[in-house]
Amino acid sequence: MPPSDIHVRFEDVTKTFPGRGRKDPAQQVLRGIDLEIHRGEIFGIIGQSGAGKSTLVRLINGLEPVTSGRITVGDRVVSGLSERQLRAVRREIGMIFQQFNLFRSRTVAGNVAYPLKVAGVKQPERDRKVARLLDFVGLLQRANDHPEQLSGGQQQRVGIARALATDPSLLLADEATSALDPETTQDVLSLLKQVNRELGITIVIITHEMDVIRQIADRVAVIDSGHVVESGSAYDIFAAPKTPEATRFVSSTLRDRPSAATLERLRVSHPGRLVTVRVQDRPAFQNSLSVAFLQRDVTADLVFGGISELQDRPVGSLTYSLTGGEGSVDELLKQLRADGFDLDEHEGASR
Amino acid sequence: MNDFDWEVFRTAIGQTFFIVSISVVVGGLIGLLLGLVLYATRPGNLLSSRPVFILLNVLVNIVRPIPFVIFLVAIQPLMLTAIGTTIGTNAVTFALSLSAAFAVSRIVEQNLLTVNPGVIEAARAAGAGPVSILLTVLVPEALGPLILGYTFIFVAIVDMSAQAGLFGGGGIGDFAITYGSQRYNWPVVYISVAAMIILVQAGQFLGNYLARKALRR
Numbered sequence: 001m002p003p004s005d006i007h008v009r010f011e012d013v014t015k016t017f018p019g020r021g022r023k024d025p026a027q028q029v030l031r032g033i034d035l036e037i038h039r040g041e042i043f044g045i046i047g048q049s050g051a052g053k054s055t056l057v058r059l060i061n062g063l064e065p066v067t068s069g070r071i072t073v074g075d076r077v078v079s080g081l082s083e084r085q086l087r088a089v090r091r092e093i094g095m096i097f098q099q100f101n102l103f104r105s106r107t108v109a110g111n112v113a114y115p116l117k118v119a120g121v122k123q124p125e126r127d128r129k130v131a132r133l134l135d136f137v138g139l140l141q142r143a144n145d146h147p148e149q150l151s152g153g154q155q156q157r158v159g160i161a162r163a164l165a166t167d168p169s170l171l172l173a174d175e176a177t178s179a180l181d182p183e184t185t186q187d188v189l190s191l192l193k194q195v196n197r198e199l200g201i202t203i204v205i206i207t208h209e210m211d212v213i214r215q216i217a218d219r220v221a222v223i224d225s226g227h228v229v230e231s232g233s234a235y236d237i238f239a240a241p242k243t244p245e246a247t248r249f250v251s252s253t254l255r256d257r258p259s260a261a262t263l264e265r266l267r268v269s270h271p272g273r274l275v276t277v278r279v280q281d282r283p284a285f286q287n288s289l290s291v292a293f294l295q296r297d298v299t300a301d302l303v304f305g306g307i308s309e310l311q312d313r314p315v316g317s318l319t320y321s322l323t324g325g326e327g328s329v330d331e332l333l334k335q336l337r338a339d340g341f342d343l344d345e346h347e348g349a350s351r
Numbered sequence: 352m353n354d355f356d357w358e359v360f361r362t363a364i365g366q367t368f369f370i371v372s373i374s375v376v377v378g379g380l381i382g383l384l385l386g387l388v389l390y391a392t393r394p395g396n397l398l399s400s401r402p403v404f405i406l407l408n409v410l411v412n413i414v415r416p417i418p419f420v421i422f423l424v425a426i427q428p429l430m431l432t433a434i435g436t437t438i439g440t441n442a443v444t445f446a447l448s449l450s451a452a453f454a455v456s457r458i459v460e461q462n463l464l465t466v467n468p469g470v471i472e473a474a475r476a477a478g479a480g481p482v483s484i485l486l487t488v489l490v491p492e493a494l495g496p497l498i499l500g501y502t503f504i505f506v507a508i509v510d511m512s513a514q515a516g517l518f519g520g521g522g523i524g525d526f527a528i529t530y531g532s533q534r535y536n537w538p539v540v541y542i543s544v545a546a547m548i549i550l551v552q553a554g555q556f557l558g559n560y561l562a563r564k565a566l567r568r
């Protein structure tokens with residue numbers, strides 16, 4: 001990938017909040033972050049609450065200064081710039097928020113006009129632009145309303161229009177759909193997709209919702225206690241997480257793997273060996289499993305599982321209770337592993 | 352009402368209007384400025400500066416609890432250098448403006464502190480500078496409560512302007528003392544009190560109305 005196609009680059013970035021004394025010690029929130037976000041993609045950042053996601057995006061437009069390391073946006077190093085220099089950078093980066101953060105003292109149109117005023121765009125041009133943006137987000141009729149007269153989804157649309165006012169090439173979305181109901185989340189996500197596809201704007205979206213990643217992210221970074229523990233294409237991470245943190249995180253959002261408590265219950269009602277098979281995007285996945293069960297004369301009871309879709313490909317896992325004659329389950333497992341199936345046996349099942 | 356001098360009463364009302372309006376405007380503006388500085392320099396805020404904040408904070412804390420009549424006496428040296436006199440309507444107006452400024456500064460600071468930090472973040476993300484955010488985001492966002500705060504100060508100023516009557520500062524309070532209580536002319540006292548009540552009510556009504564408009568309720 002040529003350097004110009006990297007839109008945002010983190011190089012060994014750390015962030016420590018100073019703290020205010022003995023009771024509030026300094027806190028290292030991000031450690032050694034290396035990331036490359038490509039121009040024109042939707043990059044998801046997923047992690048548990050407190051992992052440092054918000055802090056990470058706020059470093060990109062300099063709302064928080066880095067403690068060490070380097071952040072480049074386009075071909076400009078933004079880390080270490082003064083507040084005044086950052087103002088120009090921020091006009092090229094839009095931002096939307098979980099709580100929308102609209103100005104209650106301004107109308108819908110006034111909110112969208114705000115960044116244009118800040119940028120010194122003069123009157124007829126400003127009105128034209130506001131109208132075009134409100135039309136884009138489908139709220140032209142509501143131009144003279146105040147934010148509190150709109151639903152949450154509509155308010156976020158205003159937030160998006162405001163963020164796009166100065167024609168940014170990068171949009172930062174911090175939990176942009178977390179305050180919305182599932183249906184409205186869909187609307188906002190498809191609008192973001194439209195922003196990405198039609199306007200070619202790179203989007204960095206933070207979330208703790210698998211669904212958001214599944215629907216729009218091209219690539220993802222999983223962050224956990226201030227580290228990027230894994231990054232890559234959204235499909236690869238959800239289909240085959242490599243690190244334990246990513247696995248734990250992915251299964252906690254997919255809910256396809258039985259929890260310890262569920263395993264206990266399953267053991268009571270199912271005498272067989274409990275094995276979880278990861279769903280793979282290969283032809284006749286299910287069928288080849290069934291054939292293998294039959295061949296080895298193993299009875300396989302499907303006891304737990306979940307399959308969903310990511311970038312039009314299946315992800316998830318199925319948990320079976322396997323029973324069979326002397327040694328046949330062992331042989332089955334050996335054969336499946338040899339055939340490239342990804343298996344996890346839950347020990348302590350058969351006694 | 353044999354002994355009621357309408358001419359003097361009109362003059363007194365005129366003086367009260369003068370004292371109150373100048374104090375509200377001058378004290379209000381200086382207070383707004385001080386309040387903005389207090390808010391902005393608070394550690395962690397837009398123009399955070401610990402020394403400026405502490406200095407101003409301590410100054411406001413010292414001045415605010417001083418009862419107005421004592422303040423009026425205490426700043427006589429300052430008055431003398433600034434306006435060349437320590438008595439009369441101008442002196443009262445000067446002291447009242449200054450005293451009001453300190454009270455207003457706290458009201459402004461407190462109301463700005465209630466503004467959702469998220470909107471400040473949104474304004475910063477849009478590339479706005481600190482002074483622009485203070486004036487074009489924070490003040491408008493807090494406008495409703497600010498108007499109510501200023502209304503409160505208006506009432507306090509009317510109150511204090513009357514107290515200043517004890518020092519011959521002119522205005523309705525002075526009138527009520529000089530022509531009313533000192534001559535046992537109770538109708539004069541009651542009419543003065545009624546005038547004060549009407550003034551306060553009118554101010555409160557206007558303040559409530561404007562605040563309601565700002566809050567769109």
Ligand SMILES: Nc1ncnc2c1ncn2[C@@H]1O[C@H](COP(=O)(O)OP(=O)(O)OP(=O)(O)O)[C@@H](O)[C@H]1O
Pocket residue numbers: 017019027029047048049050051052053054055056208
């Ligand atoms: N301004 C700040 N001062 C001190 N500590 C902070 C500050 N902002 C965030 N933190 C701390 O940094 C850590 C990471 O916070 P951050 O908001 O980045 O997490 P997050 O991943 O966005 O969490 P969530 O999903 O809950 O929004 C938290 O422990 C938080 O307490």
Ligand SMILES: [Mg+2]
Pocket residue numbers: 053054055174175
């Ligand atoms: Mg967050």
